[in-house]
Amino acid sequence: MIDIASRVYNHTWKIDPIVRSVLDTDFYKLLMAQTIYRRHFQTRVTFGIINRTSQIRIADFVDEGELREQLDHVRSLSLTRGESTWLRGNTFYGRRQMFSPDFMAWFEGFRFPDYHLERRDGQYELTFEGPWIETTMWEIPALAIINELRSRAVLRSMGRFELQVLYARAMTRVWEKVERLQRLGDVNVADFGTRRRHGFLWQDWCVQAMMEGLGERFLGTSNCLIALRREVEATGTNAHELPMVYAALTDSDAALAEAPYKVLADWQTDYEGNLRVILPDTFGTEHFLAHAPDWVARWTGIRIDSKEPIEGGEEAIAWWRARGQDPREKLAIFSDGLDIDDIERIYRHFNGRMRMGFGWGTLLTNDFRGFAPDGALDPISIVCKVISADGRPTVKLSDNPTKSMGPPEEVARYRRVFDSKPEHARAVLV
Amino acid sequence: MIDIASRVYNHTWKIDPIVRSVLDTDFYKLLMAQTIYRRHFQTRVTFGIINRTSQIRIADFVDEGELREQLDHVRSLSLTRGESTWLRGNTFYGRRQMFSPDFMAWFEGFRFPDYHLERRDGQYELTFEGPWIETTMWEIPALAIINELRSRAVLRSMGRFELQVLYARAMTRVWEKVERLQRLGDVNVADFGTRRRHGFLWQDWCVQAMMEGLGERFLGTSNCLIALRREVEATGTNAHELPMVYAALTDSDAALAEAPYKVLADWQTDYEGNLRVILPDTFGTEHFLAHAPDWVARWTGIRIDSKEPIEGGEEAIAWWRARGQDPREKLAIFSDGLDIDDIERIYRHFNGRMRMGFGWGTLLTNDFRGFAPDGALDPISIVCKVISADGRPTVKLSDNPTKSMGPPEEVARYRRVFDSKPEHARAVLV
Numbered sequence: 001m002i003d004i005a006s007r008v009y010n011h012t013w014k015i016d017p018i019v020r021s022v023l024d025t026d027f028y029k030l031l032m033a034q035t036i037y038r039r040h041f042q043t044r045v046t047f048g049i050i051n052r053t054s055q056i057r058i059a060d061f062v063d064e065g066e067l068r069e070q071l072d073h074v075r076s077l078s079l080t081r082g083e084s085t086w087l088r089g090n091t092f093y094g095r096r097q098m099f100s101p102d103f104m105a106w107f108e109g110f111r112f113p114d115y116h117l118e119r120r121d122g123q124y125e126l127t128f129e130g131p132w133i134e135t136t137m138w139e140i141p142a143l144a145i146i147n148e149l150r151s152r153a154v155l156r157s158m159g160r161f162e163l164q165v166l167y168a169r170a171m172t173r174v175w176e177k178v179e180r181l182q183r184l185g186d187v188n189v190a191d192f193g194t195r196r197r198h199g200f201l202w203q204d205w206c207v208q209a210m211m212e213g214l215g216e217r218f219l220g221t222s223n224c225l226i227a228l229r230r231e232v233e234a235t236g237t238n239a240h241e242l243p244m245v246y247a248a249l250t251d252s253d254a255a256l257a258e259a260p261y262k263v264l265a266d267w268q269t270d271y272e273g274n275l276r277v278i279l280p281d282t283f284g285t286e287h288f289l290a291h292a293p294d295w296v297a298r299w300t301g302i303r304i305d306s307k308e309p310i311e312g313g314e315e316a317i318a319w320w321r322a323r324g325q326d327p328r329e330k331l332a333i334f335s336d337g338l339d340i341d342d343i344e345r346i347y348r349h350f351n352g353r354m355r356m357g358f359g360w361g362t363l364l365t366n367d368f369r370g371f372a373p374d375g376a377l378d379p380i381s382i383v384c385k386v387i388s389a390d391g392r393p394t395v396k397l398s399d400n401p402t403k404s405m406g407p408p409e410e411v412a413r414y415r416r417v418f419d420s421k422p423e424h425a426r427a428v429l430v
Numbered sequence: 431m432i433d434i435a436s437r438v439y440n441h442t443w444k445i446d447p448i449v450r451s452v453l454d455t456d457f458y459k460l461l462m463a464q465t466i467y468r469r470h471f472q473t474r475v476t477f478g479i480i481n482r483t484s485q486i487r488i489a490d491f492v493d494e495g496e497l498r499e500q501l502d503h504v505r506s507l508s509l510t511r512g513e514s515t516w517l518r519g520n521t522f523y524g525r526r527q528m529f530s531p532d533f534m535a536w537f538e539g540f541r542f543p544d545y546h547l548e549r550r551d552g553q554y555e556l557t558f559e560g561p562w563i564e565t566t567m568w569e570i571p572a573l574a575i576i577n578e579l580r581s582r583a584v585l586r587s588m589g590r591f592e593l594q595v596l597y598a599r600a601m602t603r604v605w606e607k608v609e610r611l612q613r614l615g616d617v618n619v620a621d622f623g624t625r626r627r628h629g630f631l632w633q634d635w636c637v638q639a640m641m642e643g644l645g646e647r648f649l650g651t652s653n654c655l656i657a658l659r660r661e662v663e664a665t666g667t668n669a670h671e672l673p674m675v676y677a678a679l680t681d682s683d684a685a686l687a688e689a690p691y692k693v694l695a696d697w698q699t700d701y702e703g704n705l706r707v708i709l710p711d712t713f714g715t716e717h718f719l720a721h722a723p724d725w726v727a728r729w730t731g732i733r734i735d736s737k738e739p740i741e742g743g744e745e746a747i748a749w750w751r752a753r754g755q756d757p758r759e760k761l762a763i764f765s766d767g768l769d770i771d772d773i774e775r776i777y778r779h780f781n782g783r784m785r786m787g788f789g790w791g792t793l794l795t796n797d798f799r800g801f802a803p804d805g806a807l808d809p810i811s812i813v814c815k816v817i818s819a820d821g822r823p824t825v826k827l828s829d830n831p832t833k834s835m836g837p838p839e840e841v842a843r844y845r846r847v848f849d850s851k852p853e854h855a856r857a858v859l860v
Binding site: 001002003005006009159160161162165167168169171172175208209212213 | 591595601638642
């Protein structure tokens with residue numbers, strides 16, 4: 001039987017929204033937002049979209065009017081009562097009331113701020129200016145919208161069965177990866193794929209497939225809305241924007257050198273346990289670890305995000321040992337453009353030597369490589385990064401120079417302060 | 431929104447019927463039924479299930495109670511008003527009113543006769559005794575039920591996403607075959623896969639995928655119900671049961687030798703055009719063609735069903751030439767356990783030399799090979815054949831001795847009458 005009401009309701013849609021909830025974002029944004037709320041409520045920052053895959057002219061595929069409609073729809077969203085109840089009542093990382101009542105009150109009143117969109121040279125210049133606590137919330141929905149609009153543009157020309165077979169192929173590919181994970185033993189994997197996902201429904205499918213296929217070995221998803229609906233853990237810690245903004249706001253080289261540790265000092269006031277995972281690569285991992293105070297080595301773990309993962313893992317183990325820590329009690333989160341081959345290789349290399357978690361992103365939720373002519377559904381490397389803070393440019397050096405950003409003279413200053421030599425560039429696929 | 435009525439309705443099902451319509455059968459059964467109705471209304475025949483893949487112990491997988499439930503459900507079916515309207519009003523093979531009013535009146539009153547089921551040695555002995563016009567109708571539903579019950583037994587233990595990926599794999603496999611057909615040019619393909627299908631819904635999917643993928647090059651389906659619902663051609667002509675019964679009813683060797691041509695003489699009274707396709711292999715193609723009257727060579731085409739297809743096609747071309755016919759105006763229907771490799775090979779071999787049609791069966795609608803452990807979803811070679819007519823045993827020699835049947839002394843007599851030497855056996859996969 002046809003549910004007439006559903007059909008008619010669907011007819012009345014003006015658009016088919018890509019982002020339908022404030023919670024359709026990564027959990028780390030909420031953790032960071034609370035820290036920003038408590039300490040940097042007045043700080044103003046600008047976020048901007050950067051397409052690292054510059055040969056893909058996004059504006060040729062994605063219609064400006066549609067992009068505006070989707071962004072405008074996000075601006076109409078606010079936290080629903082049930083979503084707020086979930087944030088207040090759920091256990092995150094083993095802890096109740098992760099979010100304090102004052103932050104929740106702010107979040108319930110939160111609306112997405114305005115955006116600035118211009119078409120330039122086949123790309124979109126999309127920026128968000130305003131209070132850090134507000135603009136930070138745009139990162140994930142903006143990326144998800146651009147990626148899904150690009151997918152939709154390709155899918156529009158496909159027949160009904162062609163479409164079904166497309167998803168059949170994608171499902172088969174994900175499941176074959178899940179089967180390889182099953183064979184790998186007690187590997188722990190989380191979905192980190194919101195930002196560059198093929199689409200919301202597809203990410204939701206991938207999460208459910210991982211739940212069935214991996215059981216307890218599936219750690220959860222970074223996506224709050226999917227975590228809520230599928231009743232799995234919401235996962236994630238923090239990102240480069242914290243040290244980038246803290247650094248940009250310093251007034252001396254000495255303060256700049258201390259900024260990454262100031263971030264961690266603030267963070268451990270707010271969060272404990274498995275949320276104490278350092279992200280050491282913003283201005284170069286080597287310098288960060290060498291100059292870190294001992295209390296940083298006592299944190300639960302480290303995220304290895306831009307260094308060659310085996311090298312990054314060995315570096316962490318050596319550092320923990322040098323600081324009198326037992327690496328087998330430590331946690332390394334790998335999260336840089338992973339695919340199943342990488343997970344297998346890293347897991348086998350480090351198995352038994354430290355705890356590991358894999359934050360599997362784009363190549364979980366958007367591995368449509370080769371499924372459309374000319375790679376039209378292949379994922380692209382697009383990011384939404386903080387560009388400036390209170391009028392000062394931000395800088396990221398990274399362990400992979402392909403991922404560095406900032407004005408050249410500032411990059412040079414940061415390189416001097418953090419004693420950073422440009423390393424070998426590694427190709428950035430996603 | 432959930433359609434509550436649908437959900438509640440589904441709860442009330444006692445069984446999930448495999449065959450839900452009298453029309454969920456192959457079109458050739460209706461054509462043959464009309465011929466039987468007109469000439470052999472009193473003839474009584476017995477049909478029986480034969481599992482050529484005898485190492486598969488069907489009774490170990492398929493529960494006897496479930497099998498009886500499904501067969502009993504078929505006995506509750508009768509032609510619906512809409513189905514009758516379709517048979518009366520639709521164009522088949524370019525002709526209206528293919529079925530005469532008296533036959534239609536009989537068909538509207540038709541109910542499936544009783545069956546006899548016994549479990550023996552890991553197999554089911556399933557036979558149908560009664561008027562030929564009634565028992566003939568059991569062939570397709572009985573086979574479809576056994577095949578689908580076997581699938582369902584395997585599927586029952588699978589998880590929800592495991593199931594979805596199973597179908598994703600199957601869809602991908604079918605679609606890759608369709609893409610190969612697209613590249614092959616103007617090849618004409620029909621679905622002949624009802625009897626050994628994985629399941630009804632899956633056959634329906636395959637037909638729709640062929641419709642979208644092949645357009646005009648998809649000739650239609652042998653399944654009447656799917657042809658009705660999807661508004662495509664119903665295809666098929668006649669089967670070995672006609673010459674087998676005609677032969678069994680003869681009283682002399684001379685009459686026996688004439689029986690295959692008597693079938694065709696009756697058939698051309700009833701049907702014309704593309705329905706005049708000879709099926710020459712029941713008692714050996716070589717003898718059949720050599721002794722055929724000239725009017726047989728004027729028929730539209732030939733079905734090559736048990737001989738090695740290239741050999742069978744060449745034999746037909748040579749025969750048409752010898753009889754003063756232009757092979758380029760003739761039609762060869764290939765239908766013996768075809769898969770895409772065979773279709774490509776045969777098409778390329780004969781392209782331009784005669785018209786071709788491919789009746790694609792089991793490896794279209796049940797190619798789940800390798801998708802379950804121990805080949806539990808691989809298709810098996812199971813048939814439902816006429817065993818006796820008015821108390822006399824029937825015989826089939828075939829061009830492939832693996833497919834021959836009948837009591838040894840009768841087989842010997844037929845071999846003598848039709849001057850048939852046992853040929854090389856070819857493995858029967860499906």
